[in-house]
Structures are given as C-alpha cells and as structure tokens.
Amino acid sequence: MKGFCRYLAALLVPACVSLAFVAGAQQPAGKRKIPTLTTEDVYSQRSAAPSAEIAEPSAKNAASQAPSGEKAASPEELAWRENVKNARERSKATDRAAEEAELRVTALRNLLNASGQGPRDRNQTAADLDTAGRRVTELRAQARDARDQLDKLLEEGRTKGFTEGPGPSPTKDGKANVQYYKDRFAELTEKLQTAERRVRLYDDRIRELNQRITTNSRTGDNFYISQLQQQRADAQRDQDEARADYESAQRDLEALKEEGRRAGVPPGVFR
Numbered sequence: 001m002k003g004f005c006r007y008l009a010a011l012l013v014p015a016c017v018s019l020a021f022v023a024g025a026q027q028p029a030g031k032r033k034i035p036t037l038t039t040e041d042v043y044s045q046r047s048a049a050p051s052a053e054i055a056e057p058s059a060k061n062a063a064s065q066a067p068s069g070e071k072a073a074s075p076e077e078l079a080w081r082e083n084v085k086n087a088r089e090r091s092k093a094t095d096r097a098a099e100e101a102e103l104r105v106t107a108l109r110n111l112l113n114a115s116g117q118g119p120r121d122r123n124q125t126a127a128d129l130d131t132a133g134r135r136v137t138e139l140r141a142q143a144r145d146a147r148d149q150l151d152k153l154l155e156e157g158r159t160k161g162f163t164e165g166p167g168p169s170p171t172k173d174g175k176a177n178v179q180y181y182k183d184r185f186a187e188l189t190e191k192l193q194t195a196e197r198r199v200r201l202y203d204d205r206i207r208e209l210n211q212r213i214t215t216n217s218r219t220g221d222n223f224y225i226s227q228l229q230q231q232r233a234d235a236q237r238d239q240d241e242a243r244a245d246y247e248s249a250q251r252d253l254e255a256l257k258e259e260g261r262r263a264g265v266p267p268g269v270f271r
Helices: 002-026 039-053 075-113 119-160 178-216 222-263
Strands: none
Touching: 075 119, 075 178, 178 222
C-alpha cells in the first residue's frame, strides 16, 4: 500500500506543477484586477440606454413633427410668408409716412395763414409747404405701389392655397406665453396709433374741403362744388371708420390687459 501511494504521488506532483506553470504563463506580469459591477454602473447603463435609442428627427420626417391636423409648410410657402410679412411692413410704413407728411402740410398751411409772421418767415413757410406738398405726392405713390405689391402676394397665396403662419399661442407648456402678449400688445398699440392719426388726418381734410366749398360757392361752379362735396363725404366716411377702429383698439387693449392679469403676465409687458 505504501508503495502504491508513493507511486500515485509521483504521478500527481508533476501534473500539479504543470498546471501551475500554465496558469502562471496566462497571468499578466502585474496584478490582474478582477472586474466588478456596482449599483452606480447599473443605473448609468440604464439611463444611457434610452438616449442611444432616440434619434434626432431628420428634415425628411420633419412633417411628422407638425401639430396633429396641421400640414407642414413647404419651402415655397415659407418664402411666400416671409415676402408677405415684408410687404405688409412696407405698406404700413409708407402709409404712415404719407399720412404724417399730409399732417405736416396742414400744419404748415395753418402757420402760413397765422398772423404775426414777417415776410421772410412767411416766404420760408411757403417754400416748406411747397416741398412738403411734393413729398406727399411721392409718398402717396409709394404707398399705392406697396399696397399693390401686397395685394398681388396675397392673391398668389390664395391661388396656391398658402396661409400665413399662425402666431404664438397664449399659453406655452401650460403657462402664459409672455411673447404672445408682447406681440399682441404691440399690434393693438400700433392699431390705436394709426387710427388716432387718421382721425386727425380726415378731420383736416374735412375742414379744408369745407373752406373750399364755401369759397367756390361764390363762383357758382356747381359741378366743381359737387365734386368737393363728394370728397367731403368720402373723408367723413373714412373718419368714421378710423374712429371705430380707435374705439375697437381701445377695447381690445383693455381686454388683453385683463386677460394677461388673470393669466399672471407681468404688468411690465403692457407698457
């Protein structure tokens, strides 16, 4: 039995030495760190997984990102919207410039007829009045061209089925959209100022036409007087519309401020 054990030990020792040599050969020179997986690693992998799955929307599927039921605008329609926006601004600017120039003509005419001016001052006022009158004619022509251009663009949009882009919504992410109230306040303020300017403008026209009608009544030119009377009627109608626009803008401004107050919009937005 002892002889058998010695024989068995002689067989096992070389085998163990060989296995130890092989394992040592596979082990790196330095101490090998055993990889571990912590709880922090698990959570970081979980949080990173969804972001890897969600892709950025491409231009090709941008239409699918549009609100439900709303067709995404084509590049042509977007360009048309920009052109309409610019044309509308130009039309308003030229109208305003022409109206302000006409009001200046009236002011200069009143100054020319005022007493207390010397010959030199009167001549200067007359020259300014002549220049302002020519300027009014130029600005009116520019305003007509701007309105014609805007009308053509709007007709083109109707033909192609284009629509102007919707403005900002009163709410955003469940809260009051301050930008909406800023834009709406600026729009109504401009409407109020335009209406006020036109009320004064048509008032001046009516006053001037009354004077011309009175002056020409002495000549007995009934045809010319009837033309002046028609112009006065048109100016009166336009003035009534301007007054209605002014009152409407006032009501809308007050309603907007009240709506903004209830929605929690800062009061400074309406200043």
